[in-house]
Amino acid sequence: MANEAFKNDNNSTGVHPLKFSLWLIIISIIMMFAAFTSAYIVRRAEGDWLEYDLPNILLINTIVIVLSSVAMQLAYVAAKHNNLQRLKIMLLLTLGLGVAFLIGQWNGWAILVENNVYFGGRGSNPAGSFLYVLTGVHGFHLVTGLIFVALTYMSSLKYKVHSKNLLRIQLCTTYWHFLGGLWLYLYIFLRINH
Template sequence: METLHPIQVQKEPEATLSVDPKKFILWLFIVSIVMLFASQTSAYLVRRAEGNWLEFNMPVVFWYSTAVLVISSLSMHWAYYSAKKDNFTNLKIAISVTFVLGLAFLYMQFQGWREMVDMKVYFVGNPSGSFLYVFTGLHAFHLISGLFVLLFALVSAFRFKVHAKNLRRIEICATYWHFLDILWVYLFFFLLTFN
């Protein structure tokens, strides 16, 4: 008598989700920055509620620097769009404009610190001033890292390594830059609201 063997059906392997390792690292970095600023803004609110809080007006130059950073986001988007269309001239111009606007933002932050000193708001002294210096200083530090990412993307654009079929560098650059812009807008309005 012949025994029948059950037919074995082989399942096709399930597709695995693949994530670009560099993009994954970028998102981990962004999450860590979000956690850093979330802890700082929470500490700000707790300390403010304890009293002994110096109230002062935000330096006017911070309004202008916010506008500059928002415009830099637009130029960064222009760079990404130009890369998708293989418009290398506009890509180089747009990244360069974004870089210059980033430098202008840093200069304006420095001017904001000078305005604060003129208002007698110092890093050491009342915690309200200390927090403002810490927030703006930490953001400036991360923006400097964003300028290095921009510089790397600009060099890659000049070497024609950024184009419609290779958008990873410009995507990473744009994601990080837009994040830094959103972070500053959040910090700025947080400080306006709770100062």
Template sequence: MAEVEKIRIEEAPETLAMDPKKFILWGFIVTIIMLFASQTSAYLVRRAEGNWVEFQIPQIFWYSTVVLVVSSVAMHWAYIAAKKDNFNTLKIAISITFVLGMAFLVMQFLGWKDLVAQNVYFVGNPSGSFFYVFTLLHGIHLITGLLVLCVTFISAMRLKVHAKNLRRIEICTTYWHFLDILWIYLFVFLLYFR
């Protein structure tokens, strides 16, 4: 009888399990993707209707894109440092990522000022309205990324992020890279469909 139970235990199928916090993150990412997919679809439909004024995208949006890509490199550097228990590098890399994320937001705001100087406003022609909505929505999500960075930084200061406990830094890195990829998609989309 004991042998039969042992065999049944050994033959039990493996269950797939995912960390609940990572599952929530991926659910949130899918939600954001759906939000921006609906917005880009609405953009294309509205653009096809006409009454669309094209405008020059301010140069600062190019620079802010580079800043965000570099911040993603710094975030990956933080992740590698955590895997190696290099706590000083981890703190420096997260700090650099945070500063670059803030710089990106400031540059977006300066880009909006440049748009206003071109007489492109939030209210008025739909092309400008969509541009503001896209950049604002991304900016809001980037602010949530900065909050996640702060939580991860505090955890790193308390030595709760290390080679045997990478969940926080993995979540932070995944979300930050996603925000970077999302911005590149939006920027290329807005450049191509002006």
């Protein structure tokens, strides 16, 4: 019965409830990050803003997340063409690149700490706190994306992801591309406004 929710409904003219729910989640995340980046701009204009170099690992992470998005798209294409072996490989590659991204973020935070850029507390500056919040909240959402990819991978092992059952991989691909696009926005925003 639970798997019925993931089956394609080709006879329906409306939007699948799970797709609608995913888009509501994406819109709410967009609104949250719009609020964060707006607050960043307003607070920066007030002065008392610490200027520091962004860790170079953020550029490396940008490349990693773009590659993970490519791997996710290749997984989706493989599912559409019933290339189940390639589907599994590309999902694993997406997982690996997602974990590499998170490790890169952790290393980026370590570099910030080495340069005396901290989150909150005494001796901290709002500039550092904003960077930790922006990257940390994105990292949290990336963890949820990794869980989604892992569950899709587990379903592919049971042959529940294929050309006649694409909803799960469609949802996963949409969310993963969104996370990649969100990171690109954050990276460009930080480069321009830093």
